[in-house]
Amino acid sequence: MSSNPRPEHKRHEALSLIFRSDYRWLAERLRFRLGCGFQAEDVASEAFAQLAALPDLDHVREPRAMLTTIAQRVMYETWRRRDLERAYLNVLAQMPEAVHPSPEDRAQLVESLLAIDQALDGLSAKARSAFLYSQLDGLTYAEIGEQLGVSASMVRQYMAKALACCYAAAEA
Missing domain, CATH: 1.10.10 (Arc Repressor Mutant, subunit A)
Structure with missing residues (x-):
């Protein structure tokens, strides 16, 4: 039997090492930037989830730089989503209440608007x-x-x- 670790085990170890060494650093950096610990934790968690989804962690030479870039994208997407939702709700507030969509339809409309915005x-x-x-x-x-x-x-x-x-x- 070979002594080389399986590729998925090696990947798990690399991600675990990056998480242990850089998660707190990223969360603190984001807390300073966002002014809210809860938002910082959310963005840091999403950044790590996106990092974990990368096909090859072996090519990540500067994990903090990669995490910073991913976190900036997550923040940008969050802000775009908030602005789009706010604009939609402002338009909705100007309409008669009788024509307001249900909460489910409203959520689906916002998701559709976000997909169009991204496209x-x-x-x-x-x-x-x-x-x-x-x-x-x-x-x-x-x-x-x-x-x-x-x-x-x-x-x-x-x-x-x-x-x-x-x-x-x-x-x-």
């Missing part, structure tokens, strides 16, 4: 706006062009890019 992440503000005007408001390309101060052919280009992003996100 359109790499686009310019005008391209995102063109897509949303088209899909949510039902505006024609000419009407969108008037809103954005661009030509209808530019709106077509924006829409092509936005749809390509949505298809890529759907396949991922």
Whole structure:
């Protein structure tokens, strides 16, 4: 029988070592940045969960740098989600209560908005706006062009890019 540890055991040991040496450090750094120990723990835990999901921990030479990068992404995504939810709730507050969706439908709508937001992440503000005007408001390309101060052919280009992003996100 070989004395080499199994790959999954080696991976578990590497992750355990990183966790023991860097979790407290990351949580404290985040607590200082976020001003809240509970949020810091949540972000640090999610950063470690994402680190654990990486296919090959052997290539992680600077765990603290990797954890910092992952944690920054987690914070950014959390802030985007909060801002999107807040904007949705502001719009909802302006509508008559009779047309408010159920809490389940509201949660599903927010998740859908987040998925669309992520799919359109790499686009310019005008391209995102063109897509949303088209899909949510039902505006024609000419009407969108008037809103954005661009030509209808530019709106077509924006829409092509936005749809390509949505298809890529759907396949991922």
